[in-house]
Amino acid sequence: MSTTPHEGGRLLRWLHRKAGAPDGATDPTTFDPAAVKQVLRLASRFFGPGRYFELDARGMEHVPSRPVMVVSNHSGGTSIPDVWGFGFAWYQHFGLERPIHPLAHEMVLSTKTTARFFGRIGVLRAGRGVAGDVLTRWGRDLLVMPGGDVDTWRPYRDRYKVQFGGRTGYARTAIQAGVPIVPVANAGAHETLFVLTDGRELARRLKLRELTRANVFPISLAFPWGLTIGPWPHLPIPTKMRYRFGAPIQPPPLPPGEAPTEEMVLAMDAAVRAAVQALLDDLRRESEEASAWRKAS
Secondary structure: OOOOOOOOOHHHHHHHHHHOOOOOOOOHHHOOHHHHHHHHHHHOOOEOOOOOEEEEEEOHHHOOOOOOEEEEOOOOHHHOHHHHHHHHHHHHHHOOOOOEEEEEOHHHHOOHHHHHHHHHOOOEEOOHHHHHHHHHHOOOEEEEOOOHHHHHOOOHHHOOOOOOOOOOHHHHHHHHHOOOEEEEEEEOHHHOOEEEEOOHHHHHHOOHHHHHOOOOOOEEEEOOOEEEEOOOOOOOOOEEEEEEEOOOEOOOOOOOOOOOOHHHHHHHHHHHHHHHHHHHHHHHHHHHHHHHHHHHO
């Protein structure tokens, strides 16, 4: 989650101007239940029992009444199959009466067409002010994946490790808004490709942070391209998408008009990361046990 929408990203700002994309993508009123319903109808062909992506979401009974901030790890590269699966599971459980707004890198919203499409299904450009408005002014739920590109492009060997990249703005926002954080772990999306390296050093040399606010330049094996260099979208291969929702983490009380201390923010961040990691560890154990059972049988 960005601290400011335009920290770096010169190329993105140029693309916004050329493409005529709105400079905001920050308005929850663009959410259109009819558009979400249409996307869910299409997604039902791919997610669920016997579908391309088998879906296994547990623990959603832990989610308290809105508004909440849902914080999850991020997996599966630029095609973001983990986000599509999460959205499908969320609306299958809660229905359209409880919209959730995922925060996204502005690259996703950098053209007029993509900004319009994603805006209608609730996606907003990452930023602390936007997040706070969704939670307080609108009283809606928010999905944040703090690790962003660092997390979604972590190497395959680290697929069960949380990597938020030191980003703590989400914790500060939750404390200021006075809303609980629901930790979520997902696994499966990182099985749809094989990330060899996240290419952080290459990204640094290419100055991608200054151009596109990107911290990685990954190298991966993915269908249909084979060996890919850079954050190319891929066609995810079939896999089981698993989500585990943990118990909500309450923010520390904050006197009216006061800002959270750095100690509060770091403590909240540590608690959330530990909770997501524990859920990921459970998912890893489930996978190992299933593998051992298949070998034994």
